Amino acid sequence: MPKDSDNSDDRIPPRTLKGFRDYLPQAMLAREGLVETAKEVYRSYGFAPIDTPALEYLEILAGKGSDETDKQLYKFTDAGGRDVGMRFDLTVPLARFAAQYAQQLGLPFKRYHVATVWRGENTQRGRYREFMQCDFDTIGTESATSDIETALVIHDLLAKIGFVGAFTISVNHRGVLNGLLESLGLAAQATQVLRAIDKLTKTGPEKVAAEMQATAGATPAQAEQVLAFAALDGTNNAVLEQLRPMVDGSEVGEAGLARLTEVLAGIAAAGVDPARIKLDVSIARGLDYYTGMIYETTLDADPDLGSVASGGRYDNLAQMFTKQRLPGIGASLGLDRLLDGMEKLGMLPNVRTPAEVFVPLFSEELLGPLLKLAADLRSAGLRVELYGEAKKLGKQLQYADKRGHRVAVIAGPDEIEAGECQIKNLADGSSTAVPMASAADEISKLLRGN
Amino acid sequence: MPKDSDNSDDRIPPRTLKGFRDYLPQAMLAREGLVETAKEVYRSYGFAPIDTPALEYLEILAGKGSDETDKQLYKFTDAGGRDVGMRFDLTVPLARFAAQYAQQLGLPFKRYHVATVWRGENTQRGRYREFMQCDFDTIGTESATSDIETALVIHDLLAKIGFVGAFTISVNHRGVLNGLLESLGLAAQATQVLRAIDKLTKTGPEKVAAEMQATAGATPAQAEQVLAFAALDGTNNAVLEQLRPMVDGSEVGEAGLARLTEVLAGIAAAGVDPARIKLDVSIARGLDYYTGMIYETTLDADPDLGSVASGGRYDNLAQMFTKQRLPGIGASLGLDRLLDGMEKLGMLPNVRTPAEVFVPLFSEELLGPLLKLAADLRSAGLRVELYGEAKKLGKQLQYADKRGHRVAVIAGPDEIEAGECQIKNLADGSSTAVPMASAADEISKLLRGN
Numbered sequence: 001m002p003k004d005s006d007n008s009d010d011r012i013p014p015r016t017l018k019g020f021r022d023y024l025p026q027a028m029l030a031r032e033g034l035v036e037t038a039k040e041v042y043r044s045y046g047f048a049p050i051d052t053p054a055l056e057y058l059e060i061l062a063g064k065g066s067d068e069t070d071k072q073l074y075k076f077t078d079a080g081g082r083d084v085g086m087r088f089d090l091t092v093p094l095a096r097f098a099a100q101y102a103q104q105l106g107l108p109f110k111r112y113h114v115a116t117v118w119r120g121e122n123t124q125r126g127r128y129r130e131f132m133q134c135d136f137d138t139i140g141t142e143s144a145t146s147d148i149e150t151a152l153v154i155h156d157l158l159a160k161i162g163f164v165g166a167f168t169i170s171v172n173h174r175g176v177l178n179g180l181l182e183s184l185g186l187a188a189q190a191t192q193v194l195r196a197i198d199k200l201t202k203t204g205p206e207k208v209a210a211e212m213q214a215t216a217g218a219t220p221a222q223a224e225q226v227l228a229f230a231a232l233d234g235t236n237n238a239v240l241e242q243l244r245p246m247v248d249g250s251e252v253g254e255a256g257l258a259r260l261t262e263v264l265a266g267i268a269a270a271g272v273d274p275a276r277i278k279l280d281v282s283i284a285r286g287l288d289y290y291t292g293m294i295y296e297t298t299l300d301a302d303p304d305l306g307s308v309a310s311g312g313r314y315d316n317l318a319q320m321f322t323k324q325r326l327p328g329i330g331a332s333l334g335l336d337r338l339l340d341g342m343e344k345l346g347m348l349p350n351v352r353t354p355a356e357v358f359v360p361l362f363s364e365e366l367l368g369p370l371l372k373l374a375a376d377l378r379s380a381g382l383r384v385e386l387y388g389e390a391k392k393l394g395k396q397l398q399y400a401d402k403r404g405h406r407v408a409v410i411a412g413p414d415e416i417e418a419g420e421c422q423i424k425n426l427a428d429g430s431s432t433a434v435p436m437a438s439a440a441d442e443i444s445k446l447l448r449g450n
Numbered sequence: 451m452p453k454d455s456d457n458s459d460d461r462i463p464p465r466t467l468k469g470f471r472d473y474l475p476q477a478m479l480a481r482e483g484l485v486e487t488a489k490e491v492y493r494s495y496g497f498a499p500i501d502t503p504a505l506e507y508l509e510i511l512a513g514k515g516s517d518e519t520d521k522q523l524y525k526f527t528d529a530g531g532r533d534v535g536m537r538f539d540l541t542v543p544l545a546r547f548a549a550q551y552a553q554q555l556g557l558p559f560k561r562y563h564v565a566t567v568w569r570g571e572n573t574q575r576g577r578y579r580e581f582m583q584c585d586f587d588t589i590g591t592e593s594a595t596s597d598i599e600t601a602l603v604i605h606d607l608l609a610k611i612g613f614v615g616a617f618t619i620s621v622n623h624r625g626v627l628n629g630l631l632e633s634l635g636l637a638a639q640a641t642q643v644l645r646a647i648d649k650l651t652k653t654g655p656e657k658v659a660a661e662m663q664a665t666a667g668a669t670p671a672q673a674e675q676v677l678a679f680a681a682l683d684g685t686n687n688a689v690l691e692q693l694r695p696m697v698d699g700s701e702v703g704e705a706g707l708a709r710l711t712e713v714l715a716g717i718a719a720a721g722v723d724p725a726r727i728k729l730d731v732s733i734a735r736g737l738d739y740y741t742g743m744i745y746e747t748t749l750d751a752d753p754d755l756g757s758v759a760s761g762g763r764y765d766n767l768a769q770m771f772t773k774q775r776l777p778g779i780g781a782s783l784g785l786d787r788l789l790d791g792m793e794k795l796g797m798l799p800n801v802r803t804p805a806e807v808f809v810p811l812f813s814e815e816l817l818g819p820l821l822k823l824a825a826d827l828r829s830a831g832l833r834v835e836l837y838g839e840a841k842k843l844g845k846q847l848q849y850a851d852k853r854g855h856r857v858a859v860i861a862g863p864d865e866i867e868a869g870e871c872q873i874k875n876l877a878d879g880s881s882t883a884v885p886m887a888s889a890a891d892e893i894s895k896l897l898r899g900n
Binding site for chain 2: 010011012013014015016017018020021022023024025028029031032036039043044045046047048049050051052053054055056057059060063071074076077078079080082084086096097099100101104105106108110111116118120130138141143144145146148149152156265266269270271318319320321322323352353354355358361367368369371372374375376378382383384385386387388389399402403
């Protein structure tokens, strides 16, 4: 609540913390639109929403976390003397949640969670210390169906956002790579090899080969075979064919290849355009975490943006909290990155209002009839801002112009007397007089036509 | 990310902090539904979304806050040595935001903000330490239009949520009460009088009269006149008439009464049923904060629940941060209280899934066609959960029963061969065979009929 202060010396400069952001209407309208689309797609597959506290016991969040995680955690001692922290992702809270309620929820359990997380990142790297995550996961099943659905959800999401036919979901299976390494006798050095391969697009094959020899003790021949594997290209079916001999004899490799084949077939059976799905054996995200299928998604118009929706399958979500084994699969939408991409591609409308329709207040005397007009337009499903003060019409229309309303409905005393109004298209300035009773229809027609 | 731990001795007990809540799907579906309805109504009046950080500089939040606020603040020193706090309401962030961007945004500025806030409340009083606020405000105007709209937004909100014709918005104007006190010579003791009157419904007129005499130094005759004022009842117009002589000669009282009259007329002009709006001169919320119109909303079926949507007009939002005077008006929806009320009144469906439709996986061989069936139903706008594993049909239907899906679409090999499926109404167990191509229409019909 505002405090008594008329002494300017006492004023506090309004500012935000480094790495934290205010969302003004234009940015927030875009973010809300994206989040709502994501939720709608998640729900359309039966994923249910959950939420967890922003603050958790520090031991829950820190667990046996890495030094990196620990350094980034916002943590403090609360007034009751408890060591607490602010969540830094939605995965640890999901693990705690699943351990606590698995019995009550029943398995499999499909949930989505859209929430803010905090990390004390180095802001010099352009990172934010507060951002929103947008995750969906299926827990308690190893079914191919949930692997397939993960790709379908990402597909529907990108299509609904507006990228129809203009994105690529790259898929891979960690078992295929592990199988190759097993065949090559490099299974024990998998982490080092994966870490090297992960840099393939960034640093090129020579440096990756050198790193594999340095860190994984690979021979030049082994490094070459790994690179040949990572360079596999062609149609998904052609790549599957080439992989078969490479993993031959490795149980984990053959199982991975079988699952990958089944998942690709399932995605196609659901009706997804094959051009949207690329089997890419070089992707190996989440080095210590993912164990089965993995997914990355790039925008065809801006692949350098990086993955805008990623995830994969994991063996056991919540072993830190329960002895119950909880395998699962999940992915998340990269909201900030996607919004960056949409902005660059001109996909975000230049508006600062959710209301398409603007009604100027012609004069104080007309407030009653104009309140009624606005109410009627809202009943017809339109979003309508009625200006509050009877300023000059030009001033009011300037306000509408700044906000980005698309249509103004103008009614002075003569129009109201005659049961009419002017519908003004704010994009081109054209105007039509229509009976008040058909105003909603006319506006809807105009908005559809725009 | 899950950490390596197979040693049960290392396990961390999954639990949440006192005063913090997990939202399981059933509760979260209800909360999300409510928040989305609120946002949709806010948008329909041209209120635009904003967001601000959860963490702010402590000086911004603490300002010249009361000891009470200060005690409840979650505050700490961050890794960069800054004193920071977690926001405890959305009003201080709005004040900081408005001071920072007023120039850029232009006035009037209409915003909504739905976000989590934290207060180290005494949980013994049944309070939560983390909860969501759902505010809308119009800043930078003193127009009657924005006063009227505040009531209209609350009205549309309650109606859209499902309380059509079953709620009461109580309105008052602080100037009317202040005018009376001025006429009585009690203007300087307004706070004490208001504090006493605020307890009228709880403690009754005698105790309130005694308190006014004790704390405000009112004479018994003055106390009686204040109580007569607070007891005014009848139609809104009748009360307005009775108020006229009571504030006669007081500038602030006459202005307040004029505004109150104008606001009631505007609300009626917009088409609101007069039975929904009650002029109640005894409400006096926000003792040190509100200066003009005030609003409270009760559910007719459960008035003891207290106000589920409240707010009012304030003189100057952001004087702590800027010399620019920013008058405004706003209100907020009490999400927790409203959800409590809806639960008590049986208005929350007993479901744990957003998907109406359940498709069992009859056999692994049918995964392809059933993925296609589910995709087709989704394209028709339905929300569809396909079960992932080909367990016994009974087991799968048990799962659907536990979740609360409303319709199952069952297709075995014979049905798929024949291009048909069974549509099973899970409420009554009845089943109909329909051609696959008309499944979506049949399900939609059934869902509408339920």
